[in-house]
Amino acid sequence: MNGDDQRAHPGPDGGPGGGLGMPPVPADFALRVLQRAGVPRERYDTYARLDTAAGGLYVAATTEAITGAALAAGGLTPERFEELHRRRTGRSAIPTTKRFPGLMTALRTGRARNLPLDPGPADGAEAAVLRAVRAIPAGQLRPLSWIARETGLPTAGQVEPLVGLLARNPLVVLVPCHRVTHENGVPCDAAYLPAIGDALRSAEGVDMTEVHRWSHSGTVFLGSATTRIYCHPTCAHARRITAPHRVPFADAREAHRAGYRACKSCRPLPA
CATH class of the missing domain: 1.10.10.10 (Winged helix-like DNA-binding domain superfamily/Winged helix DNA-binding domain)
Structure with a gap:
């Protein structure tokens, strides 16, 4: 990359940034250039920077699936993200202000299982x-x-x-x-x-x-003294066990010896 390279890179808020002493580059400038030049869409992905509880997150995608995600923590720059993405997928990553459909909701709720993901090779x-x-x-x-x-x-x-x-x-x-x-x-x-x-x-x-x-404390599972079921401690069912009815177990064998059965929701490993 030389000093005249004016590619648009997302700023801290995910919008485009400009070079030192230069006016801001228009949003999605690089993407529009590729589209006007007729570069096939399969040759590049687009990416945006989003906010998460752990800081910025770069998310790249094709028109059909999300193809990469990396946290900005540790000083990951847009240029470095582009380099790593190209090395892993063989495609360029072009900054955009558009988010993949459903991505913001998935990040807000923590429920991303319905998002189409393509991890590549x-x-x-x-x-x-x-x-x-x-x-x-x-x-x-x-x-x-x-x-x-x-x-x-x-x-x-x-x-x-x-x-x-x-x-x-x-x-x-x-x-x-x-x-x-x-x-x-x-x-x-x-x-x-x-x-x-x-x-x-x-x-x-x-x-x-x-x-x-x-x-x-060595607690691996929590059992309910009322249902006689044991779960992973963070299971939704385990969270509903009131303190007086919680029975800690170090392993599944101990739970089975006490007459408890495994939760059918979180499905802990059998003894």
Whole structure:
């Protein structure tokens, strides 16, 4: 890129920015240039910068699906995002002020399962992991062993390789890897710093103080003394258990020995 390059890049609010001492570049200028030049749409994606609880989020998309998402935390610039997107997908990323349909609602509610996502080149295991993570409801957490079970991968001694796959998540926030924990309940946060994960979880109503208290006490599941059902602690059903009726369990075997059965909603691993 030379000093005369005047491509439009989003400013802090997602709008176009201008060069030093130059007037602002018109919105979607670069996109309009490509369209006027007749460049085929399949040769480039568009992207916008949006606000989230963890700061700015760059989201790229074709006309049919979202193809990439990366948090601006850590100093990720529009130019760097474009470079990484081109390296991963083979297509250019052009700034725009238009958001993909349904994206703003998905970010506001934490419910992105209905958004069409295209993670790009991915082997079978990686694609399966991304699908499993997408299935975790907003405001809930699941351990790595749960992800392994959902993907059909062996659970014994095979959960840690999942961390590497999560670290390469090309659609952060939209594929909510901040909802994945280690076996002791401590958040995994393979794709970003814990403070970012905490911000995303808190925005979804996850009480991180309580999560850390469970992990320190060894509580992996919560049972209800009235229904005799045990759940992941952040399951919607577990949240309705009143304090006098909560029964903590260190594992599924302990819950089964006490005569409890697994929740059919959050589906904890069997003993």
